[in-house]
Amino acid sequence: MDPIHQFHIINLFPVAKLGNAExxxxxxxxxxxxxxxxxxxxxxxxxxxxxxxxxxxxxxxELTYEFVADMLRSTAGHEGMKFFPxxxxxxxxxxxxxxxxxxxxxxxxxxxxxxxxxxxxxxxFTVLTYGLLRHxxxxxxxxxxxxxxxxxxxxxxxxxxxxxxxxxxxxxxxxFANMLAxxxxxxxxxxxIILLGGALGAIGWAGGVVxxxxxxxxxxxxxxxxVLQAYVFAILTCIYxxxxxxxxx
Amino acid sequence: xxxxxxxEGERKEPSDDEAALSxxxxxxxxxxxxxxxxSENRSGPRQTADRSAxxxxxxxxxxLVAGVLVGAVLGWLIDRxxxxxxxxxxxxxxxxxxAGVLNVMRAAGVVDERRLND
Numbered sequence: 001m002d003p004i005h006q007f008h009i010i011n012l013f014p015v016a017k018l019g020n021a022e023x024x025x026x027x028x029x030x031x032x033x034x035x036x037x038x039x040x041x042x043x044x045x046x047x048x049x050x051x052x053x054x055x056x057x058x059x060x061x062e063l064t065y066e067f068v069a070d071m072l073r074s075t076a077g078h079e080g081m082k083f084f085p086x087x088x089x090x091x092x093x094x095x096x097x098x099x100x101x102x103x104x105x106x107x108x109x110x111x112x113x114x115x116x117x118x119x120x121x122x123x124x125f126t127v128l129t130y131g132l133l134r135h136x137x138x139x140x141x142x143x144x145x146x147x148x149x150x151x152x153x154x155x156x157x158x159x160x161x162x163x164x165x166x167x168x169x170x171x172x173x174x175x176f177a178n179m180l181a182x183x184x185x186x187x188x189x190x191x192x193i194i195l196l197g198g199a200l201g202a203i204g205w206a207g208g209v210v211x212x213x214x215x216x217x218x219x220x221x222x223x224x225x226x227v228l229q230a231y232v233f234a235i236l237t238c239i240y241x242x243x244x245x246x247x248x249x
Numbered sequence: 250x251x252x253x254x255x256x257e258g259e260r261k262e263p264s265d266d267e268a269a270l271s272x273x274x275x276x277x278x279x280x281x282x283x284x285x286x287x288s289e290n291r292s293g294p295r296q297t298a299d300r301s302a303x304x305x306x307x308x309x310x311x312x313l314v315a316g317v318l319v320g321a322v323l324g325w326l327i328d329r330x331x332x333x334x335x336x337x338x339x340x341x342x343x344x345x346x347x348a349g350v351l352n353v354m355r356a357a358g359v360v361d362e363r364r365l366n367d
Contacts (some may be wrong), residue, residue, distance in 0.1 A: 166345070170308075173315065
Protein backbone atom coordinates (compact mmCIF):
# COMPACT_ATOMS: atom_id res chain seq x y z
CA MET A 1 0.00 0.00 0.00
CA ASP A 2 2.86 2.36 0.73
CA PRO A 3 3.68 3.84 -2.68
CA ILE A 4 7.28 4.54 -1.66
CA HIS A 5 7.95 0.99 -0.48
CA GLN A 6 8.88 -0.16 -3.97
CA PHE A 7 11.97 2.07 -3.90
CA HIS A 8 13.48 0.60 -0.72
CA ILE A 9 17.04 -0.54 -0.95
CA ILE A 10 17.53 -4.01 0.51
CA ASN A 11 20.97 -5.30 1.48
CA LEU A 12 21.35 -8.77 0.03
CA PHE A 13 24.77 -9.64 1.41
CA PRO A 14 27.77 -7.66 2.71
CA VAL A 15 30.73 -7.24 0.38
CA ALA A 16 33.28 -5.15 2.26
CA LYS A 17 33.73 -2.89 5.23
CA LEU A 18 35.14 0.62 4.97
CA GLY A 19 35.69 1.89 8.48
CA ASN A 20 32.27 1.85 10.05
CA ALA A 21 30.38 1.88 6.77
CA GLU A 22 29.40 -1.47 5.44
CA UNK A 23 29.29 -1.89 1.71
CA UNK A 24 26.60 -4.37 0.79
CA UNK A 25 25.38 -5.92 -2.42
CA UNK A 26 21.90 -4.43 -2.73
CA UNK A 27 18.88 -5.20 -4.86
CA UNK A 28 19.79 -2.09 -6.86
CA UNK A 29 23.26 -3.48 -7.56
CA UNK A 30 21.74 -6.84 -8.45
CA UNK A 31 19.53 -5.26 -11.11
CA UNK A 32 22.42 -3.24 -12.50
CA UNK A 33 24.53 -6.38 -12.71
CA UNK A 34 21.66 -8.18 -14.41
CA UNK A 35 21.36 -5.32 -16.91
CA UNK A 36 25.07 -5.46 -17.73
CA UNK A 37 24.98 -9.24 -18.14
CA UNK A 38 21.86 -9.17 -20.32
CA UNK A 39 23.26 -6.38 -22.44
CA UNK A 40 26.58 -8.15 -22.91
CA UNK A 41 24.84 -11.40 -23.79
CA UNK A 42 22.54 -9.60 -26.24
CA UNK A 43 25.42 -7.95 -28.09
CA UNK A 44 27.84 -10.88 -27.97
CA UNK A 45 25.22 -13.34 -29.22
CA UNK A 46 23.85 -10.77 -31.65
CA UNK A 47 27.18 -10.10 -33.29
CA UNK A 48 28.61 -13.62 -33.06
CA UNK A 49 27.10 -14.80 -36.34
CA UNK A 50 28.02 -11.82 -38.49
CA UNK A 51 25.86 -13.05 -41.34
CA UNK A 52 25.06 -10.95 -44.40
CA UNK A 53 21.40 -11.84 -43.96
CA UNK A 54 21.01 -11.19 -40.23
CA UNK A 55 19.15 -13.38 -37.81
CA UNK A 56 16.51 -11.77 -35.64
CA UNK A 57 18.92 -11.22 -32.75
CA UNK A 58 21.62 -9.85 -35.04
CA UNK A 59 19.07 -7.58 -36.67
CA UNK A 60 18.03 -6.22 -33.28
CA UNK A 61 21.65 -5.60 -32.30
CA GLU A 62 22.31 -3.83 -35.60
CA LEU A 63 19.18 -1.70 -35.20
CA THR A 64 20.30 -0.46 -31.80
CA TYR A 65 23.74 0.28 -33.20
CA GLU A 66 22.32 2.20 -36.16
CA PHE A 67 19.93 4.12 -33.94
CA VAL A 68 22.61 5.34 -31.53
CA ALA A 69 25.13 5.95 -34.32
CA ASP A 70 22.64 8.12 -36.23
CA MET A 71 21.76 10.04 -33.10
CA LEU A 72 25.42 10.71 -32.32
CA ARG A 73 26.33 11.63 -35.91
CA SER A 74 23.45 14.03 -36.30
CA THR A 75 24.20 15.92 -33.08
CA ALA A 76 27.97 15.74 -32.63
CA GLY A 77 29.12 15.24 -36.23
CA HIS A 78 31.53 12.66 -37.54
CA GLU A 79 34.13 13.38 -34.88
CA GLY A 80 31.63 12.50 -32.21
CA MET A 81 31.76 8.86 -33.25
CA LYS A 82 34.81 8.34 -31.04
CA PHE A 83 32.39 8.62 -28.14
CA PHE A 84 30.11 5.99 -29.61
CA PRO A 85 30.92 3.26 -27.04
CA UNK A 86 30.26 5.70 -24.21
CA UNK A 87 26.92 6.93 -25.55
CA UNK A 88 25.80 3.45 -26.59
CA UNK A 89 26.57 2.04 -23.15
CA UNK A 90 24.71 4.86 -21.40
CA UNK A 91 21.68 4.57 -23.67
CA UNK A 92 21.33 0.80 -23.42
CA UNK A 93 22.06 0.73 -19.69
CA UNK A 94 19.45 3.38 -18.88
CA UNK A 95 16.93 1.87 -21.28
CA UNK A 96 17.28 -1.59 -19.75
CA UNK A 97 17.12 -0.29 -16.17
CA UNK A 98 13.98 1.71 -17.02
CA UNK A 99 12.40 -1.37 -18.56
CA UNK A 100 13.29 -3.55 -15.55
CA UNK A 101 11.25 -1.17 -13.44
CA UNK A 102 8.13 -2.06 -15.42
CA UNK A 103 8.40 -5.77 -14.69
CA UNK A 104 6.29 -6.74 -11.67
CA UNK A 105 8.50 -7.28 -8.58
CA UNK A 106 11.24 -5.49 -10.48
CA UNK A 107 13.22 -2.64 -9.03
CA UNK A 108 13.60 0.72 -10.76
CA UNK A 109 17.26 1.53 -10.36
CA UNK A 110 16.93 4.84 -12.24
CA UNK A 111 14.36 6.11 -9.74
CA UNK A 112 17.25 6.82 -7.36
CA UNK A 113 18.92 10.14 -7.93
CA UNK A 114 22.30 8.82 -6.83
CA UNK A 115 22.37 6.59 -9.92
CA UNK A 116 21.23 9.24 -12.40
CA UNK A 117 23.47 11.86 -10.82
CA UNK A 118 26.46 9.52 -11.09
CA UNK A 119 25.71 8.99 -14.78
CA UNK A 120 25.15 12.71 -15.43
CA UNK A 121 28.35 13.66 -13.58
CA UNK A 122 30.29 11.10 -15.60
CA UNK A 123 29.06 12.84 -18.75
CA UNK A 124 29.81 16.27 -17.27
CA PHE A 125 33.40 15.42 -16.34
CA THR A 126 33.97 13.62 -19.62
CA VAL A 127 32.94 16.79 -21.45
CA LEU A 128 35.12 18.93 -19.20
CA THR A 129 38.20 16.67 -19.38
CA TYR A 130 38.00 16.00 -23.09
CA GLY A 131 37.27 19.64 -23.90
CA LEU A 132 40.24 20.86 -21.88
CA LEU A 133 42.61 18.20 -23.22
CA ARG A 134 41.54 18.71 -26.80
CA HIS A 135 41.20 22.49 -26.98
CA UNK A 136 43.08 23.69 -23.90
CA UNK A 137 42.19 27.27 -23.04
CA UNK A 138 40.05 27.56 -26.18
CA UNK A 139 37.52 25.33 -24.47
CA UNK A 140 36.51 28.35 -22.40
CA UNK A 141 35.31 30.02 -25.60
CA UNK A 142 32.21 28.04 -24.80
CA UNK A 143 31.42 30.65 -22.16
CA UNK A 144 32.22 33.69 -24.30
CA UNK A 145 29.58 34.32 -26.97
CA UNK A 146 30.67 36.31 -29.98
CA UNK A 147 29.44 39.81 -30.68
CA UNK A 148 28.60 40.75 -27.09
CA UNK A 149 29.38 44.33 -25.99
CA UNK A 150 32.36 44.38 -23.62
CA UNK A 151 30.31 46.16 -20.94
CA UNK A 152 27.95 43.27 -20.27
CA UNK A 153 30.44 40.52 -21.16
CA UNK A 154 31.38 39.64 -17.53
CA UNK A 155 27.72 39.13 -16.66
CA UNK A 156 27.09 37.03 -19.77
CA UNK A 157 30.12 34.88 -19.02
CA UNK A 158 28.91 34.35 -15.44
CA UNK A 159 25.48 33.34 -16.73
CA UNK A 160 27.00 30.98 -19.29
CA UNK A 161 29.16 29.34 -16.62
CA UNK A 162 26.15 28.88 -14.32
CA UNK A 163 24.19 27.49 -17.24
CA UNK A 164 27.01 25.01 -17.87
CA UNK A 165 27.19 23.95 -14.22
CA UNK A 166 23.41 23.47 -14.06
CA UNK A 167 23.56 20.87 -16.84
CA UNK A 168 24.24 17.76 -14.72
CA UNK A 169 21.46 18.86 -12.35
CA UNK A 170 18.73 19.02 -14.98
CA UNK A 171 20.26 16.04 -16.80
CA UNK A 172 19.98 13.77 -13.75
CA UNK A 173 16.81 15.18 -12.20
CA UNK A 174 14.81 14.72 -15.40
CA UNK A 175 15.38 10.97 -15.61
CA PHE A 176 15.07 10.40 -11.87
CA ALA A 177 11.87 12.44 -11.45
CA ASN A 178 10.16 10.91 -14.46
CA MET A 179 10.78 7.39 -13.25
CA LEU A 180 9.91 8.16 -9.63
CA ALA A 181 6.67 10.00 -10.44
CA UNK A 182 5.47 7.40 -12.91
CA UNK A 183 6.02 4.49 -10.54
CA UNK A 184 4.39 6.28 -7.63
CA UNK A 185 1.35 7.04 -9.80
CA UNK A 186 1.09 3.37 -10.79
CA UNK A 187 1.32 2.27 -7.16
CA UNK A 188 -1.27 4.81 -6.01
CA UNK A 189 -3.81 3.66 -8.57
CA UNK A 190 -3.14 0.05 -7.66
CA UNK A 191 -3.76 0.99 -4.04
CA UNK A 192 -7.19 2.39 -4.97
CA ILE A 193 -8.34 -1.08 -6.01
CA ILE A 194 -7.42 -2.54 -2.63
CA LEU A 195 -9.01 0.40 -0.80
CA LEU A 196 -12.26 0.10 -2.76
CA GLY A 197 -12.47 -3.64 -2.28
CA GLY A 198 -11.69 -3.38 1.43
CA ALA A 199 -14.25 -0.63 2.06
CA LEU A 200 -17.20 -1.70 -0.10
CA GLY A 201 -16.78 -5.45 -0.50
CA ALA A 202 -18.08 -6.96 -3.75
CA ILE A 203 -19.29 -3.62 -5.15
CA GLY A 204 -15.90 -2.16 -4.40
CA TRP A 205 -14.06 -4.94 -6.19
CA ALA A 206 -16.34 -4.42 -9.21
CA GLY A 207 -15.70 -0.68 -9.04
CA GLY A 208 -12.01 -1.45 -9.02
CA VAL A 209 -12.29 -1.88 -12.76
CA VAL A 210 -12.02 1.90 -13.12
CA UNK A 211 -8.62 2.34 -11.46
CA UNK A 212 -7.52 -0.89 -13.13
CA UNK A 213 -8.27 0.59 -16.54
CA UNK A 214 -6.30 3.63 -15.44
CA UNK A 215 -3.34 1.41 -14.49
CA UNK A 216 -3.34 -0.16 -17.94
CA UNK A 217 -3.32 3.28 -19.57
CA UNK A 218 -0.62 4.49 -17.18
CA UNK A 219 1.44 1.41 -17.82
CA UNK A 220 1.41 2.10 -21.55
CA UNK A 221 2.44 5.69 -20.83
CA UNK A 222 5.20 4.48 -18.50
CA UNK A 223 6.57 2.21 -21.21
CA UNK A 224 6.72 5.23 -23.50
CA UNK A 225 8.35 7.32 -20.77
CA UNK A 226 10.93 4.61 -20.04
CA VAL A 227 12.08 4.52 -23.66
CA LEU A 228 11.76 8.26 -24.18
CA GLN A 229 13.75 9.18 -21.10
CA ALA A 230 16.55 6.82 -22.06
CA TYR A 231 16.55 8.48 -25.48
CA VAL A 232 16.50 11.99 -24.00
CA PHE A 233 19.30 11.12 -21.60
CA ALA A 234 21.41 9.79 -24.47
CA ILE A 235 20.71 12.68 -26.85
CA LEU A 236 21.54 15.25 -24.17
CA THR A 237 24.79 13.36 -23.64
CA CYS A 238 25.43 13.75 -27.38
CA ILE A 239 24.62 17.47 -27.30
CA TYR A 240 26.95 18.04 -24.35
CA UNK A 241 29.71 16.00 -26.00
CA UNK A 242 29.27 18.18 -29.08
CA UNK A 243 30.23 21.17 -26.96
CA UNK A 244 33.41 19.41 -25.92
CA UNK A 245 34.29 18.66 -29.54
CA UNK A 246 33.26 22.00 -31.05
CA UNK A 247 33.42 24.59 -28.23
CA UNK A 248 33.72 27.59 -30.57
CA UNK A 249 30.68 29.69 -31.23
CA UNK B 250 17.78 -7.68 -56.99
CA UNK B 251 19.08 -10.55 -54.86
CA UNK B 252 18.06 -13.02 -57.56
CA UNK B 253 19.95 -11.06 -60.22
CA UNK B 254 23.18 -11.09 -58.29
CA UNK B 255 22.89 -14.79 -57.64
CA UNK B 256 22.49 -15.58 -61.34
CA GLU B 257 25.50 -13.45 -62.11
CA GLY B 258 27.51 -15.21 -59.43
CA GLU B 259 26.77 -18.65 -60.81
CA ARG B 260 28.02 -17.72 -64.26
CA LYS B 261 31.30 -16.26 -63.05
CA GLU B 262 34.30 -17.72 -61.22
CA PRO B 263 33.96 -17.59 -57.42
CA SER B 264 37.00 -15.30 -56.97
CA ASP B 265 35.66 -12.93 -59.63
CA ASP B 266 32.33 -12.94 -57.91
CA GLU B 267 33.90 -12.06 -54.57
CA ALA B 268 35.84 -9.19 -56.10
CA ALA B 269 32.72 -7.86 -57.79
CA LEU B 270 30.79 -8.19 -54.55
CA SER B 271 33.39 -6.34 -52.52
CA UNK B 272 33.54 -3.61 -55.15
CA UNK B 273 29.79 -3.28 -55.02
CA UNK B 274 29.85 -3.24 -51.23
CA UNK B 275 32.41 -0.46 -51.34
CA UNK B 276 30.28 1.55 -53.74
CA UNK B 277 27.27 0.99 -51.51
CA UNK B 278 29.26 2.13 -48.50
CA UNK B 279 30.29 5.32 -50.29
CA UNK B 280 26.74 5.99 -51.38
CA UNK B 281 25.44 5.41 -47.85
CA UNK B 282 28.08 7.74 -46.45
CA UNK B 283 27.02 10.41 -48.93
CA UNK B 284 23.39 9.95 -48.07
CA UNK B 285 23.95 10.18 -44.33
CA UNK B 286 26.31 13.16 -44.51
CA UNK B 287 23.72 15.92 -45.00
CA SER B 288 21.90 14.82 -41.87
CA GLU B 289 24.85 15.61 -39.62
CA ASN B 290 25.56 19.11 -38.38
CA ARG B 291 22.09 20.32 -39.14
CA SER B 292 21.12 23.25 -37.02
CA GLY B 293 18.94 23.09 -33.93
CA PRO B 294 19.80 19.66 -32.53
CA ARG B 295 18.11 20.59 -29.27
CA GLN B 296 14.68 20.17 -30.77
CA THR B 297 15.24 16.48 -31.42
CA ALA B 298 15.35 15.87 -27.67
CA ASP B 299 11.66 16.63 -27.39
CA ARG B 300 9.26 14.05 -28.71
CA SER B 301 6.11 14.44 -26.65
CA ALA B 302 4.46 17.41 -25.00
CA UNK B 303 4.94 16.01 -21.48
CA UNK B 304 8.60 15.42 -22.06
CA UNK B 305 8.95 18.90 -23.50
CA UNK B 306 7.19 20.59 -20.62
CA UNK B 307 9.13 18.58 -18.08
CA UNK B 308 12.39 19.31 -19.79
CA UNK B 309 11.78 23.08 -19.81
CA UNK B 310 10.77 23.18 -16.14
CA UNK B 311 13.80 21.19 -14.99
CA UNK B 312 16.07 23.47 -17.00
CA LEU B 313 14.76 26.55 -15.18
CA VAL B 314 14.81 24.94 -11.74
CA ALA B 315 18.32 23.61 -12.26
CA GLY B 316 19.63 27.06 -13.16
CA VAL B 317 18.10 28.74 -10.13
CA LEU B 318 19.16 25.90 -7.82
CA VAL B 319 22.77 25.89 -8.96
CA GLY B 320 22.94 29.67 -8.61
CA ALA B 321 21.51 29.58 -5.11
CA VAL B 322 23.77 26.74 -3.91
CA LEU B 323 26.90 28.27 -5.41
CA GLY B 324 26.07 31.66 -3.89
CA TRP B 325 25.46 30.12 -0.49
CA LEU B 326 28.75 28.19 -0.63
CA ILE B 327 30.71 31.29 -1.68
CA ASP B 328 29.14 33.21 1.21
CA ARG B 329 30.16 30.47 3.62
CA UNK B 330 33.76 30.35 2.41
CA UNK B 331 34.35 34.08 1.99
CA UNK B 332 31.98 35.41 4.63
CA UNK B 333 30.35 37.79 2.17
CA UNK B 334 26.83 36.92 3.26
CA UNK B 335 24.33 37.79 1.89
CA UNK B 336 25.83 39.35 -1.27
CA UNK B 337 27.04 36.13 -2.91
CA UNK B 338 23.67 34.47 -2.52
CA UNK B 339 21.79 37.50 -3.80
CA UNK B 340 23.98 38.03 -6.85
CA UNK B 341 24.30 34.37 -7.82
CA UNK B 342 20.62 33.66 -7.30
CA UNK B 343 19.80 36.38 -9.82
CA UNK B 344 22.49 35.17 -12.21
CA UNK B 345 21.24 31.63 -11.70
CA UNK B 346 17.76 32.72 -12.62
CA UNK B 347 19.15 34.32 -15.77
CA ALA B 348 21.04 31.11 -16.55
CA GLY B 349 17.85 29.13 -16.00
CA VAL B 350 15.93 31.33 -18.42
CA LEU B 351 18.79 31.00 -20.91
CA ASN B 352 18.64 27.20 -20.50
CA VAL B 353 14.89 27.21 -21.13
CA MET B 354 15.21 29.41 -24.20
CA ARG B 355 17.98 27.19 -25.56
CA ALA B 356 15.98 24.04 -24.86
CA ALA B 357 12.91 25.53 -26.53
CA GLY B 358 14.98 26.57 -29.52
CA VAL B 359 14.03 30.24 -29.12
CA VAL B 360 17.63 31.46 -29.03
CA ASP B 361 19.85 30.62 -31.92
CA GLU B 362 21.71 27.55 -30.80
CA ARG B 363 25.46 27.94 -30.70
CA ARG B 364 26.97 27.09 -34.04
CA LEU B 365 28.21 23.56 -34.39
CA ASN B 366 31.34 24.28 -36.41
CA ASP B 367 32.29 27.70 -35.12
